[in-house]
Amino acid sequence: MNYSAKVMDHFMNPRNVGEISDxxxxxxxxxxxxxxxxxIYLKIDDNRIQDVKFNTFGCGSAIASSSMATExxxxxxxxxxxxxxxxxxxxxxDGLPPVKMHCSVLAEQAVHKAINNYRIANGLSPxxxxxxxxxxxxxxxxx
Amino acid sequence: xxxxxxxxxxxxTTYIKPEVLAAMRPYLDTYxxxxxxxxALARITEQAIGQSREQVAAALNAAKNEIYFTGGGSEAxxxxxxxxxxxxxxxxxxxxxxxxxxxxxxxxCEFLAQHGFEITYLPVDSExxxxxxxxxxxxxxKTILVSIMFANNEIGTIQPIAAIGxxxxxxxxxxxxxxxxxxxxxxxxxxxxxIDLLSLAGHKFYGPKGVGALYIRKGVKIDNLIHGxxxxxxxxxxxxxxxxxxxxxxxxxxATTDIETENQRLTRLxxxxxxxxxxxxxxxxxxxxxxxxxxxxxxxxxxxIEGESMLLLLDSVGVSASSxxxxxxxxxxxxxxxxxxxxxxxxxxxxxxxxxxxxxxEQDVDYVLEVLPGIVxxxxxxxxxxxxxxxxxxxxx
Numbered sequence: 001m002n003y004s005a006k007v008m009d010h011f012m013n014p015r016n017v018g019e020i021s022d023x024x025x026x027x028x029x030x031x032x033x034x035x036x037x038x039x040i041y042l043k044i045d046d047n048r049i050q051d052v053k054f055n056t057f058g059c060g061s062a063i064a065s066s067s068m069a070t071e072x073x074x075x076x077x078x079x080x081x082x083x084x085x086x087x088x089x090x091x092x093x094d095g096l097p098p099v100k101m102h103c104s105v106l107a108e109q110a111v112h113k114a115i116n117n118y119r120i121a122n123g124l125s126p127x128x129x130x131x132x133x134x135x136x137x138x139x140x141x142x143x
Numbered sequence: 144x145x146x147x148x149x150x151x152x153x154x155x156t157t158y159i160k161p162e163v164l165a166a167m168r169p170y171l172d173t174y175x176x177x178x179x180x181x182x183a184l185a186r187i188t189e190q191a192i193g194q195s196r197e198q199v200a201a202a203l204n205a206a207k208n209e210i211y212f213t214g215g216g217s218e219a220x221x222x223x224x225x226x227x228x229x230x231x232x233x234x235x236x237x238x239x240x241x242x243x244x245x246x247x248x249x250x251x252c253e254f255l256a257q258h259g260f261e262i263t264y265l266p267v268d269s270e271x272x273x274x275x276x277x278x279x280x281x282x283x284x285k286t287i288l289v290s291i292m293f294a295n296n297e298i299g300t301i302q303p304i305a306a307i308g309x310x311x312x313x314x315x316x317x318x319x320x321x322x323x324x325x326x327x328x329x330x331x332x333x334x335x336x337x338i339d340l341l342s343l344a345g346h347k348f349y350g351p352k353g354v355g356a357l358y359i360r361k362g363v364k365i366d367n368l369i370h371g372x373x374x375x376x377x378x379x380x381x382x383x384x385x386x387x388x389x390x391x392x393x394x395x396x397x398a399t400t401d402i403e404t405e406n407q408r409l410t411r412l413x414x415x416x417x418x419x420x421x422x423x424x425x426x427x428x429x430x431x432x433x434x435x436x437x438x439x440x441x442x443x444x445x446x447x448i449e450g451e452s453m454l455l456l457l458d459s460v461g462v463s464a465s466s467x468x469x470x471x472x473x474x475x476x477x478x479x480x481x482x483x484x485x486x487x488x489x490x491x492x493x494x495x496x497x498x499x500x501x502x503x504x505e506q507d508v509d510y511v512l513e514v515l516p517g518i519v520x521x522x523x524x525x526x527x528x529x530x531x532x533x534x535x536x537x538x539x540x
Contacts, residue, residue, distance in 0.1 A: 003455075008455075011452070011455060012456075012459060014525065017524070017525045018525075019530065028527065032488065032489035032492070032528060033488040033489065034488075035449055035468060035477065035488070035489075035492040036449070037526075037527050037528065038527075039527040054525075055525055055526060055527040055530055056525055056526070056527065057447065057448065057449055057526040057527055057528045057529075058449050058452065059449050059450075059451035059452055059468070060451055060452050060455045062449075062452075063452060063525065
């Protein structure tokens with residue numbers, strides 16, 4: 001398995017690790033059976049992500065994808081953060097091996113789930129989100 | 144990359160010992176003749192192959208003409224299973240193996256199942272041991288072959304091979320054992336253990352890669368796998384890998400010579416490593432303790448973390464290891480062996496295998512015990528499973 005230097009950097013020195021005790025939105029995806037769980041905490045003020053933290057159980061690329069996703073959405077408005085795609089996460093990491101692309105999908109899903117968790121808690125309707133389906137079953141060129 | 148380099152993946156492969164490489168070298172440049180030719184250069188290589196065959200036979204207590212060289216352990220496994228199955232199908236179509244075999248056995252069985260054979264996969268207990276009585280009960284009038292590995296590559300369990308061999312001989316059923324992890328590491332006697340076929344691979348005991356052997360007891364009915372020229376007495380075609388065969392024989396003779404002292408040395412280091420690793424909270428040893436375990440095998444699970452990230456952090460401090468997590472296998476399922484001994488997926492994802500060998504020192508073991516607790520702590524500190532465990536009242540490290 002060959003990871004890019006960027007992946008290794010974000011794995012060895014992950015940014016934004018931890019929890020936010022008074023988070024405004026929390027998104028958890030994955031399950032221990034598959035070997036990866038990602039949990040993202042958002043602190044939102046004035047429609048903007050003021051702070052973001054994550055906890056991840058998973059392989060190197062799952063941890064690096066979480067770290068990169070938090071970096072990409074920090075300081076963004078919720079509308080901007082909603083646009084985060086798994087491809088953007090993977091590209092920012094200088095690519096992921098094909099069998100690891102699902103890690104970037106998890107990061108995208110965790111962010112979406114956290115944003116909708118905030119919206120629902122604040123009496124707003126959740127934004128429509130098209131699930132990737134079985135992210136493990138996708139062929140590499142579909143991911 | 145760290146200055147330290149601690150290789151603890153000897154079950155994956157070994158280096159070639161200098162004396163083995165020295166024995167091989169002349170057959171790569173000076174004595175390169177095709178053994179099938181008539182001239183003096185060819186006779187030298189033919190003799191070299193004969194000598195290697197004697198060395199392998201001596202290590203197994205077999206006869207020289209019962210040893211056939213192959214292109215590795217997987218080929219030997221494929222040949223044993225397909226060769227015996229197709230040659231004996233008029234007697235029956237049932238094959239018995241176990242759930243914890245190497246994929247060279249399991250995937251070959253799946254292939255045979257597509258061609259009309261019925262396969263029984265015996266379960267194992269929590270230590271990875273096959274129950275001889277359940278094997279006895281699984282045997283039917285149609286059973287033609289039993290294939291049970293000598294020692295497991297992941298958790299080091301050594302099976303009761305002599306008892307299995309005795310049972311198969313009584314029932315008149317061929318017994319094959321994939322001994323790739325055992326040959327050169329634990330004493331093997333194919334006669335005393337009633338083994339009919341045995342697979343081995345050179346690179347697991349300080350010989351070269353790409354060369355192995357299948358022991359076929361005289362009288363066993365087996366079809367060829369590789370068809371072509373008349374090499375290996377007409378049973379395995381292809382110009383011989385002379386240097387590889389010479390290296391395999393030399394390496395096996397060396398390994399067999401100091402098997403007792405090396406086993407004592409490795410067992411002590413192994414048990415020290417096991418004791419240190421299982422002292423880390425929420426860890427567990429996979430596989431048996433004591434003499435039922437390969438002298439060089441350590442396999443431990445650490446809860447709440449995933450194996451590949453452990454391997455990457457170990458690699459960053461110079462330790463080469465392996466894991467049974469799905470992510471290291473490039474698949475979704477964690478190790479079939481860890482699931483077969485009853486681990487949940489979640490726990491199996493957090494496995495770490497360290498396999499010791501000739502180059503392993505006490506310092507290596509101490510170094511791993513020094514760096515690993517910090518690695519486990521670092522990963523647990525970012526694991527939501529760990530946080531959840533603590534929130535439910537679990538004890539902090």
